[in-house]
Amino acid sequence: MKIGIDLGGSHIGVGIIQGGNIEDTMDKNFTEEDRKDIQVTIINSIQNLMDQILNKHQLSLQDVEKIGIASPGTIENGTIIHAGNLGISYFNIIERLQEIYTMPIQIRNDGKCAAIAEKQYGAMKDYEDCVFINIGTGIGGAVFLGGKLLEPKRNSxxxxxxxxxxxNGNLCxxxxxxxxxxxxxxxALKTKIMHTLGIKEKDISGQYLREVLMVQYHDALQKDIEEYLDNLTIGISNLIDIFEPEVICLGGSFSYYEGNPVLEQLREKIKMPNTTFNNEDIKIVTADLKNNAGIIGATL
Ligand SMILES: [Zn+2]
Incomplete structure (x- = not known):
């Protein structure tokens, strides 16, 4: 069995992974105190959570074939070069962990991990040419052509x-x-909708947003959704024209949009004449493994 680690902006999760399945996971949320020395917190949390989960399943370190880490940000040669959400720059996490553990340890960007898991076990498993788009706080992605993940030599x-x-658009x-x-x-969609509905909270949950979009009770909201989907369509149609995938798989928060009228509207927009060069009907699917994709993909 393998250990998958999901490192996020606000939490860390450690799971026992067998094939494409998660047998069990344990989590820790980062407190303000934890964030003061986040690198030490991460290493200590991995040790503690691994001890706990292995004990619980009466397993030992000898049973662990490999440890895989899914991390936000830019990763190069085992180093987290920059992860804005975590407030980390140039942290060689692999070197630190190899002082403690002897089994192979690998780290990859979380979006890529999710894409690899979806390709092997999820929504893209029956296709060779696929574009995976992770839509959440930001947008990330990965492309497979002929079943192979495309990876440049320099940078991610x-x-x-x-x-x-x-x-001259919005400042990124x-x-x-x-x-x-x-x-x-x-x-971006959340910000727009919260503004239109006059919601003053700092943030609304993904589920609440989906419910609002499901009902679309507000006339003004229709304009927001239209505008949002027009922009999403531009990006997706560019990707279709460049890579000519058999399927586009939407992950991140969008994995939960199957059955939501917003996704149907997106599919309609992409099908419209003169949206893509070849005007073909490209399958738009949502990711199967949902939030588990990252931790599973970390070990692949
Ligand atoms: Zn940018």
Missing amino acids: GFEIGHMVIQK TCGKRGCFETYASIK
């Missing part, structure tokens, strides 16, 4: 959230203007 590549869809966290994710992330 496939920063599809940062393709520009609007000249990356410093550029008009990036796809500033218009088409779930965060």
Whole structure:
């Protein structure tokens, strides 16, 4: 069996993974105190959670074939170069963990992990040419052609959230203007809708957002949704024209949109004449493994 670790902006999860299944997971949420020295917190949490979960299942370290970590941000050679949500720069997590553990340890960007898991066990398993789009706070992605994950030698590549869809558009966290994710992330949609409905809270849950979109009771909301989907369609149609995938798989928060009219509307928009170069009917599916994709993919 393998150990999968899901490192997020606000929590860490450790799971026992067998094939494409999660046998069990244990989590820890980061407190303000934990964040003061987040690198130490991460290493200690991994040790504690691994001890606990192995004990619970009467397993020992000898039973662990491999440890895989899914992390946000840019990863290179076992180092988290930059992870904004975690407030981490240049943290060689693999080196630190190999001082404690002898089995192989690997780390990959969480979006890529999710894509790999979906390709092997989830919604993309029956296709060779696929584009995976992780839509959440930002937008990430991965592309498979001929069944193979495309990976550049330098940098992570496939920063599809940062393709520009609007000249002189919204300022992005990356410093550029008009990036796809500033218009088409779930965060962008949430902000728009909270503004229209006059919701003053700092954040609303993904589930609440989906319920609002399900009902679409507000006339003004229709305009927001239309505009949001037009922008999402621009990005997706660009990807279709470049890669000609058999399927587009929507992950992240969007994995929960099957049955929501917003997804149906998106499918309709992409099918419209003159939206893509070849005007073909491309399958748009949602990710099967939902939130589990990252932790499963980390071990692959
Ligand atoms: Zn950007």
